[in-house]
Amino acid sequence: MTLKGVAFDLDGVLTDTARAHYRAWKKLADSLGIPFDEERNEALKGVDRMGSLALILGDRPAYDLTERQRLAARKNDWYLEEIAHFGPADLFPGARAALEQCRAAGLGIALASASRNAPLLIARMQVADLFDAVIDPASLAAGKPAPDIFLAAAAVLGVHPAAMLGVEDAPAGVQAIHAAGMKALGVGTRAALPDADWIIPAIRDFDLAAYSA
Ligand code: BG6
Ligand code: MG
Numbered sequence: 001m002t003l004k005g006v007a008f009d010l011d012g013v014l015t016d017t018a019r020a021h022y023r024a025w026k027k028l029a030d031s032l033g034i035p036f037d038e039e040r041n042e043a044l045k046g047v048d049r050m051g052s053l054a055l056i057l058g059d060r061p062a063y064d065l066t067e068r069q070r071l072a073a074r075k076n077d078w079y080l081e082e083i084a085h086f087g088p089a090d091l092f093p094g095a096r097a098a099l100e101q102c103r104a105a106g107l108g109i110a111l112a113s114a115s116r117n118a119p120l121l122i123a124r125m126q127v128a129d130l131f132d133a134v135i136d137p138a139s140l141a142a143g144k145p146a147p148d149i150f151l152a153a154a155a156v157l158g159v160h161p162a163a164m165l166g167v168e169d170a171p172a173g174v175q176a177i178h179a180a181g182m183k184a185l186g187v188g189t190r191a192a193l194p195d196a197d198w199i200i201p202a203i204r205d206f207d208l209a210a211y212s213a
């Protein structure tokens with residue numbers, strides 16, 4: 001089927017915020033005396049804020065909902081400090097060009113990020129005008145790896161999921177794309193994203209012509 005739309009993840013695909021999220025979670029885990037490292041962080045990628053916190057806390061019973069919300073807010077404050085000075089220079093090389101390739105080809109473009117900070121980031125990096133739609137993760141019943149965010153992207157663009165490409169750096173994201181019935185372009189390594197339909201090492205390698213079904 002001819003490609004008619006693309007749904008981009010943000011963190012780790014268009015900009016290096018995956019590192020910023022990691023550093024903020026690491027700070028929180030350290031403050032609680034909970035072991036956390038980059039390997040454990042892999043499972044958090046693409047997972048929403050409270051879901052990520054649940055993965056860090058595991059089955060520790062000491063944290064009720066109010067406490068969990070406080071911890072999540074603290075992590076977000078640290079994350080906001082990390083991205084306070086973000087601007088266009090913080091886009092990965094080739095990120096704007098990838099979006100422009102899609103526009104030039106007449107494709108619908110959606111942002112399918114689990115991050116509630118995504119609108120702020122694309123505004124600061126001055127690429128907000130390149131998106132036809134930004135899906136609000138707060139409006140969805142379930143986060144990645146559920147397909148909801150990618151199905152919402154297809155619906156708002158008016159494109160059948162089978163004619164959509166999803167672009168992701170996280171295993172949970174690739175799973176969500178496939179569950180939505182789309183093809184998945186993985187950004188990273190084949191080892192990290194074994195199920196992606198195509199793999200590129202970084203967004204600068206984005207080549208739309210290669211992803212038609
Ligand atoms: C995803 C990131 O894009 O957004 C996760 O990969 C992050 O690491 C999630 O936890 C939620 O982000 P936020 O900004 O709403 O806490
Ligand atoms: Mg990501």
